[in-house]
Amino acid sequence: MVKAYTIVLVQTPVGYLLINRAKPPYQGLWNGLGGKVEPNETPSAGAIREVAEECGLVLPAVTACGLVHWLVDDRLQGELYLFSGVSTSMPSLPQATREGVLAAFDRQWLTASQNQGLVPDLAAMLPLFWAGQAGEYLSHFAGERFLGLEQVAND
DSSP: OOEEEEEEEEEETTEEEEEEESSSSSTTSEEOBOOBOOTTOOHHHHHHHHHHHHHOOOOSOOEEEEEEEEEETTEEEEEEEEEEEEOSSOOOSSEEOSSEEEEEEOHHHHHOTTOOOBOTTHHHHHHHHHSSSOEEEEEEEETTEEEEEEEOOOO
16 A cells, blocks of 8 residues: 655744654655655645644645655655645744654745755655645655655646
8 A cells, every 4th residue: 555645844933844753764865845645644734733743734725736656666655745834823832752853944045956965855845835736746756865846737
């Protein structure tokens, strides 16, 4: 059975919350908040729960930004449900947690062409969080090397 995961890009008054991962995969790289969707849990409920667990923020709602089918060596590894959220409150930052270090970054830093500190496919997914529409995509990896993100054709 393919596992479902969430990635949430939370906008705060000082920037977008990211977590510098403390464990593999991608230990030491910045990623959005999120994690596994539990059995009998909707992806949006899982996204809200994961944000609360990872940084203590309780989001009233999240906005669906897309579904990414995560493929490694042409084998489906998981489904990534992308969400955005907005919080007017802030955790104290930077903050060390069991998952990693939380910090907030502005959009310019996130999208800088020389930024190599993000999880490989997060940079490619950032426009999906800001597009305001939820499409379906394929994220291709060869081993741990990110090959690209493509939109699934709608017939």
